[in-house]
Amino acid sequence: HGGLPSAENVTCHRDGMEIEFSRELGNYSWHVCVVDVSGEEIVSCDHTVDYDRLMLSIPFENCTSLEHGQHKLMLKLTLNDTMGEEMNVTYSTHCDSVDADEVITPVFAGATNCTKDFMAVTFPGLISSFGDEHMVPATPLSWTLSVDDGTTIHQLSLGQAMQQGYNFLVDGHNLIFQTAFTATGVVSYKHNDKVLYTVALKLTYGSPERRLAVEARMLCAPGPAICNATHMTIVIPAFPGTLMAVDVEDEAIPMDQLQENGITLDMQRGVRLHISRGVLKSRLPGQSCSGLQSYMSSLKLAFHFHGETVAMVMHPECPCDQRTQMAAVCTQDGHMDFEILADSTTPLLDLDTLRLRDPLCRPAFKSPLNDRVWFHVPLNGCGTRYWFDGEKVVYENEVRALQADAPLGRISRDSEFRLTVLCSFSSGDASLTIKVDNHPPLASSVNRGPLSLVLLSYPEDSYRQPYREDQYPIVRYLRQPIFLEVQVLNRNDPNLHLVLDDCWATASQDPSSLPQWNIVVDGCEYDLDNYRTVFHPVGHGVSYANYRQRLEVKTFAFVSGDKALPGLVYFHCSVLLCDRFHPDSPLCVARCPRPSRSKRESGMPEVNSAVVSLEGPVLLVPKGWSTTQGSTLLSKEAWAGFAMTAVGILSLVATMLLFLALLKCLKRRAYMVNVVH
Incomplete structure (x- = not known):
């Protein structure tokens, strides 16, 4: 019907639907009625028309026909233009049936996998070969997607969904459902530069007699973590959800024991988790990072949201900045991480002369500017020693650059340097102590700046x-x-x-x-x-x-x-x-x-x-x-x-x-x- 008014938006509810017509309809005098397949008006249909909003509200009862699990509707729109000419336009649309009598097998997804580019959920065991009559066929193109953004239910075919920010992947018998942050129906909550995305979706497949429905409410806060010398901070903007559970590396931590496990919880404006660096892991420099990078491989947060428990799994990491001084920390994966600066001594320290107790162990990384090195020392290697002090186990190693280590017959104008690293574990807490004996002694340069x-x-x-x-x-x-x-x-x-x-x-x-x-x-x-x-x-x-x-x-x-x-x-x-x-x-x-x-x-x-x-x-x-x-x-x-x-x-x-x-x-x-x- 090129140039004519159209049914621009259809919203499906449990008992009926709403149809919003395009604004072009305001240029006509018009009348609408519900008709059957023969084009005759269904006089028993009790529908209402809002002429100001160009909105038609129609109940399913007495107005639609139920076919293949869908409420099908036909409308006849009679238009009169300014010249007095009359035109009849017929529309058809449908909504998926949610009758209680239908046999619907609900399948719910697990936690949202939250990445910096998209959010994803996995429906386990949903896909099989074509021959398994109890499983869904491996071609997801026959699915229908419903997305509820809180005000409107968007109904999309799989083709439309893939054009509007959704993607479907098959991994064995699992269906992986990916959602872009800009996809249709995604709702966002923002505070400063931090954003939380959420979407409620439902996929349906099959006839009413053997119908399958899978549902998921996704949640994702993809923003980068905020890091300083002592903590990583995860920020979740305020939204209508309440934090109920925290899992670190697949281990559940009781909410009243977060502080004992190195996590400080702040729920003043949204949720802030201040995570001690001692809880984090670290990885060696790679293509995307020129220095040691602290990270957490898995952080699962569960919220009570819209009457259900909704969880997301994050993979937070500290931004990489080789110019930022890295504090010495003892990590939960069994290493001591610390850096040594060339300007730690006067004259400048020759970083190539640094040795651990085991001279075969070298710094994990040296900056391109040759102004600092990072050490990633295993607690069970490189000459690391340990002893017990009450309930604590203390690990110790030493890095040094001494003139006595130089070959005979040579002179040296380099500064001497000795650094003792002590790391103790007690009751799940990790702390690191550093003692420096330099010539001349150095003023401490750890954690400069105003107190927080x-x-x-x-x-x-x-x-x-x-x-x-x-x-x-x-x-x-x-x-x-x-x-x-x-x-x-x-x-x-x-x-x-x-x-x-x-x-x-x-x-x-x-x-x-x-x-x-x-x-x-x-x-x-x-x-x-x-x-x-x-x-x-x-x-x-x-x-x-x-x-x-x-x-x-x-x-x-x-x-x-x-x-x-x-x-x-x-x-x-x-x-x-x-x-x-x-x-x-x-x-x-x-x-x-x-x-x-x-x-x-x-x-x-x-x-x-x-x-x-x-x-x-x-x-x-x-x-x-x-x-x-x-x-x-x-x-x-x-x-x-x-x-x-x-x-x-x-x-x-x-x-x-x-x-x-x-x-x-x-x-x-x-x-x-x-x-x-």
């Missing part, structure tokens, strides 16, 4: 799973414990450790705002607080325990005079990193109480100190409140009554506190208010 910190709050002292961003404000009664943890995310030098400087609370988000109340002072509990801060040991069951500090605070409320301040309390901490062998601040030496001399007099290195705030506030509520009320802020009247009572009871205590405060040299927070516990 996070302050987390936990519901209990097991410190298993922190509160998510959407769970703030955290509701607490007076004197209920608040469990806090400070973490460093971008350091991995085992000779450094995290030390708390000060921790304090404010009534607003600004760490420098007033009023304030001290929680930790100079790394020690605040001696003017009747409910002292409790420090909890981190233990050895987590990755990089030396970069964590845990503390417990009893909930309190700010009071100023006879007026109660808002019930939201914000927590902040200042921290610094200390070298175990060369402490550069009095705070690096565990000693409480501190001498009265201010720590500022000794100077703190700014590059290894920073301030971090809890990602949300804590809300104080009276004990009489129910849990349902706990999500609502206190009214001004309730706070005022509560504050008046508290001030009356503790007025004498407040006076004594103020008197003692005048006798103390409070370093930097001179303005204090009364605190109600």
